[in-house]
Amino acid sequence: MHVLLVDDNRDALDALSAVLQVAGHTVESRTTGPAALELLETWMPDIAIVDIGMPVMDGFAVARAIRSSGAYQHLLLVALTGYASESDAARALAAGFDYHLGKPLSLDKLNSILRERMRAC
Numbered sequence: 001m002h003v004l005l006v007d008d009n010r011d012a013l014d015a016l017s018a019v020l021q022v023a024g025h026t027v028e029s030r031t032t033g034p035a036a037l038e039l040l041e042t043w044m045p046d047i048a049i050v051d052i053g054m055p056v057m058d059g060f061a062v063a064r065a066i067r068s069s070g071a072y073q074h075l076l077l078v079a080l081t082g083y084a085s086e087s088d089a090a091r092a093l094a095a096g097f098d099y100h101l102g103k104p105l106s107l108d109k110l111n112s113i114l115r116e117r118m119r120a121c
Contacts (some may be wrong), residue, residue, distance in 0.1 A: 033057030
């Protein structure tokens with residue numbers, strides 16, 4: 001799978017990127033929402049895992065921009081956040097995310113989502 005990771009925490013970004021690459025996925029990562037949107041102009045991932053709590057442009061705004069463009073309807077969006085209440089999950093889904101995962105990340109849950117996506121492709 002082609003995976004886009006977006007998180008302002010460089011250490012978390014590098015760690016998750018390494019885990020996904022070891023599993024055989026192609027990974028691109030960005031530390032800001034605007035940089036992720038710029039990358040999407042030239043590269044089409046299968047899934048984007050986006051942190052919610054980022055400065056400048058939060059994950060909600062990233063998801064809304066992706067969904068409103070109309071060009072990325074097949075892109076699976078996964079919110080990754082420390083905000084894990086039911087209302088936070090509902091807000092993420094309303095912004096256009098397909099899944100809401102809390103931090104610390106459960107690799108089992110993420111792998112389940114990735115397997116489901118791979119079967120659908």
